[in-house]
Amino acid sequence: xxxxAAARLRLSAAWALAVAGYAxxxxxxxxxxxxxxxxxxLERRFSFEVRPSALAMDFYGRVLLSVLxxxxxxxxxxxALRRTGPEASRQWVRRALAWSAALLVFSAGLYAFVLWxxxxxxxxxPEGYVPR
Amino acid sequence: xxxxxALVSVALAGASTHLALVGxxxxxxxxxxxxxxxxxxxxxxxxxxxxxxxxxxxxxxFRYHVRGVFFDRHEPWxxxxxxxxxxxxxxxxxxxxxxxxxxxxxxxxxxxxxxxWFALASVWTWLTIAFTIVSGLVVTSVKSF
Numbered sequence: 001x002x003x004x005a006a007a008r009l010r011l012s013a014a015w016a017l018a019v020a021g022y023a024x025x026x027x028x029x030x031x032x033x034x035x036x037x038x039x040x041x042l043e044r045r046f047s048f049e050v051r052p053s054a055l056a057m058d059f060y061g062r063v064l065l066s067v068l069x070x071x072x073x074x075x076x077x078x079x080a081l082r083r084t085g086p087e088a089s090r091q092w093v094r095r096a097l098a099w100s101a102a103l104l105v106f107s108a109g110l111y112a113f114v115l116w117x118x119x120x121x122x123x124x125x126p127e128g129y130v131p132r
Numbered sequence: 133x134x135x136x137x138a139l140v141s142v143a144l145a146g147a148s149t150h151l152a153l154v155g156x157x158x159x160x161x162x163x164x165x166x167x168x169x170x171x172x173x174x175x176x177x178x179x180x181x182x183x184x185x186x187x188x189x190x191x192x193x194f195r196y197h198v199r200g201v202f203f204d205r206h207e208p209w210x211x212x213x214x215x216x217x218x219x220x221x222x223x224x225x226x227x228x229x230x231x232x233x234x235x236x237x238x239x240x241x242x243x244x245x246x247x248x249w250f251a252l253a254s255v256w257t258w259l260t261i262a263f264t265i266v267s268g269l270v271v272t273s274v275k276s277f
Binding site: 022055063111126 | 188191192195196200201203204208211212215218219220222223225226230233234242243249253256
């Protein structure tokens with residue numbers, strides 16, 4: 001195997017690990033109370049907290065946390081796999097692939113289950129609102 | 133912006149379906165399709181990030197004016213389906229970005245391990261896109277303002 005092929009394997013292993021890191025952060029921040037960046041659409045402001053006090057969205061914060069986690073895992077994997085041989089890189093691709101597949105499928109299934117059974121609380125109607 | 137989001141999503145649906153089919157044919161040994169797989173991987177990554185970013189921009193308006201005021205009150209199932217859609221889309225994002233970088237230098241004959249990873253990422257990305265688009269159509273078909 002030439003150097004270019006070994007480098008491609010290392011890069012693929014790092015990407016597979018980054019996907020696993022992203023999925024792990026997404027899952028953990030969903031099941032464990034985690035401080036996140038929340039956006040308050042009515043007040044048009046951001047806040048960093050575990051539970052918001054008014055109508056707010058955690059999606060920006062959760063995606064940001066997951067992207068940052070994936071980026072950190074990618075950087076660490078690139079450093080750790082710098083001198084790894086092709087066989088070890090191949091094994092890392094396999095392991096990371098299994099972990100990322102399990103985490104992605106489990107997270108999607110968990111969200112589907114939880115949201116299917118969620119009872120939503122409507123936001124108060126704005127003053128003077130006339131329903132159509 | 134919602135129309136632009138929908139148009140980019142249509143391009144994404146086409147590119148990801150082609151990529152998944154090309155990936156399956158490559159898996160079966162049709163090696164002449166490697167260049168096409170590389171191109172579709174780039175298009176899928178670009179359109180996924182574009183559609184996702186546009187979705188993020190229109191989300192605050194939806195969160196209050198559509199979901200908060202209407203869906204949560206009259207069609208709670210649509211609120212839940214929309215949240216499923218956004219979270220499934222977020223779980224497709226890392227694979228779509230990885231496809232861009234892995235797909236650029238894909239050589240299925242020389243790197244079967246990388247190709248397996250590429251093919252699975254393509255299929256997962258396609259699944260998330262298919263769910264996102266179908267549920268998005270269902271949610272937007274609900275009577276609203």
